[in-house]
Amino acid sequence: MDPVLAATLGGAVGLVIGAVAVVATRWSERATSGAEAEEPPLPRGVGEVLSVLRSIAVVLDASDAVVNTSASAVSYGLVRHGELVHSELRHLARQVRRDGMIREAELDLSRGPNTDASAVMRVRVAPLAVSHVLVLAEDHTQARRVEEVRRDFVANVSHELKTPVGGISLLAEAVLDAKEDPEAVERFAQRILVESSRLTRLVQEIVDLSRLQVADTLHEPELVDVGVVVAEAVDRVRVAAESRHIDLAVLVEDGLRVFGDAELLTTAVANLVTNAVNYSGSATRVGVGARRSGDTVEVTVTDQGVGIPAAEQERIFERFYRVDEARSRATGGTGLGLAIVKHISNNHGGEVNVWSQEGRGSTFTMTLPAAADRPAADDDTGRTWPVPSEEKSSA
Numbered sequence: 001m002d003p004v005l006a007a008t009l010g011g012a013v014g015l016v017i018g019a020v021a022v023v024a025t026r027w028s029e030r031a032t033s034g035a036e037a038e039e040p041p042l043p044r045g046v047g048e049v050l051s052v053l054r055s056i057a058v059v060l061d062a063s064d065a066v067v068n069t070s071a072s073a074v075s076y077g078l079v080r081h082g083e084l085v086h087s088e089l090r091h092l093a094r095q096v097r098r099d100g101m102i103r104e105a106e107l108d109l110s111r112g113p114n115t116d117a118s119a120v121m122r123v124r125v126a127p128l129a130v131s132h133v134l135v136l137a138e139d140h141t142q143a144r145r146v147e148e149v150r151r152d153f154v155a156n157v158s159h160e161l162k163t164p165v166g167g168i169s170l171l172a173e174a175v176l177d178a179k180e181d182p183e184a185v186e187r188f189a190q191r192i193l194v195e196s197s198r199l200t201r202l203v204q205e206i207v208d209l210s211r212l213q214v215a216d217t218l219h220e221p222e223l224v225d226v227g228v229v230v231a232e233a234v235d236r237v238r239v240a241a242e243s244r245h246i247d248l249a250v251l252v253e254d255g256l257r258v259f260g261d262a263e264l265l266t267t268a269v270a271n272l273v274t275n276a277v278n279y280s281g282s283a284t285r286v287g288v289g290a291r292r293s294g295d296t297v298e299v300t301v302t303d304q305g306v307g308i309p310a311a312e313q314e315r316i317f318e319r320f321y322r323v324d325e326a327r328s329r330a331t332g333g334t335g336l337g338l339a340i341v342k343h344i345s346n347n348h349g350g351e352v353n354v355w356s357q358e359g360r361g362s363t364f365t366m367t368l369p370a371a372a373d374r375p376a377a378d379d380d381t382g383r384t385w386p387v388p389s390e391e392k393s394s395a
Contacts, residue, residue: 055136056121062097062131064090076119077111078137086110092125093133102126106140120144164199168192206336221348223371224265226256226290226297233269234288237277245283248273252290256297257371260348265368268344268352269299271337272364276303279362296350297370302363308356316354317342341366 056076059068066082073079084090086109096103104124111117121137128134171192178184230252241248258265269288276286280303287302308316317338338352341364345352349369356362 055138057137058084058089058135059128060084060090060093060133060135064093067132073137076109076121076137076139078109078121084135089123089125089135092123093135096125096127096133097131100127161199161202164195164202167195168199171195202336221259221261224258224260224262226258226265226299227252227254229262229265230269230288230290230299232266233273236266236270237273240274241277241286244277244280246277246280247285249285249287250289251287253292256290256292258297258348258368259371260368264344265348268341268366269301271341272299272301272366275337275364276301276305276362279303279305281305292370293367295370297368299366299368300363302361304361307358307360308354308362309358313354313356317352 055070056072056078057068057070058066058073058079061067064084066079066084069079078085078089084093086107088105088107088109092103092105095101102124104122107121107123108118109121111119119139120141120143122140124136126134126136171188175185175188175192178188230250234248234250238248273286273288280286284304286304288300289302290297290299292298341352345366345368350367352364352366354362354364
């Protein structure tokens with residue numbers, strides 16, 4: 001081929017290849033800029049807004065990657081290593097990204113990879129940009145628990161009320177059938193009295209417990225002599241103890257005082273002593289004591305009864321819970337006594353604990369903040385405060 005012609009053809013081919021390269025480059029640049037336009041950056045200030053939200057917040061991009069999140073999302077286990085953990089949340093995000101519609105759901109989500117703990121989350125997912133979505137979540141675990149407790153309480157109350165009411169109804173029918181037999185009438189009438197007393201006690205304890213749950217704290221606490229409280233509580237149970245030949249041994253330090261409601265505290269101690277008597281054998285001893293321990297006053301009730309299994313000790317303060325259903329029925333127990341003790345202790349800023357061993361008895365300890373010692377002088381309200389016995393003796 002002629003060299004001039006070859007050179008001309010080579011130059012033409014080069015021009016064509018160069019033109020194709022330029023076109024390809026410009027097409028690539030347009031494609032890249034188009035992709036960037038489809039996924040714009042997040043609006044300014046999103047991070048600052050997320051930091052002040054009370055809800056758990058997570059922002060996801062088009063690939064479900066976490067681009068921004070609040071610290072609580074990590075602590076709750078929703079985000080780990082920069083990724084959204086739960087597939088349920090990713091599914092909601094994809095639905096919102098597809099149609100742009102806000103979605104809400106209540107989900108039970110695990111708190112970690114190696115735990116059975118879970119949280120009830122109320123989730124709201126909304127579009128934030130062209131391909132970003134915002135996931136907001138609130139912990140409703142406590143609200144769910146409160147609702148379950150309320151539902152269980154209503155069911156338990158209904159069940160407990162049916163028992164004495166049904167018993168009274170059956171006994172009334174028996175009285176009618178035995179109206180010609182005076183001895184049978186008297187026997188059935190005595191049983192009616194027992195069931196009606198149990199029903200009255202159950203209703204009263206339900207009312208008392210409801211009041212304690214509504215009032216988390218005492219509105220007008222007064223200075224209460226613990227010795228007087230213990231003496232009154234023991235007197236309420238003395239007849240029942242003597243009928244079973246149970247010795248009530250009382251030992252209370254002088255000058256013990258707390259701030260609170262004397263009637264409620266007496267009810268709490270009386271419930272503990274009643275429990276001890278009911279679960280003790282005949283001819284045994286129940287000890288009731290009170291002493292100062294640092295800044296607190298401890299009231300203890302010890303029995304020589306059957307004891308409480310270790311597995312049951314965490315549940316005995318629950319409403320209507322009974323370790324021994326048959327024994328509770330026989331003694332007329334309602335299953336509310338220890339729940340009332342717990343609420344009274346909490347309302348007075350204290351607590352109640354139990355030590356027990358099967359076959360060796362139980363010791364319940366109610367710990368309350370001790371009232372600070374004050375001199376016998378009129379305060380701003382004109383009230384005279386009692387002088388502790390130690391100061392009286394030294395004077």
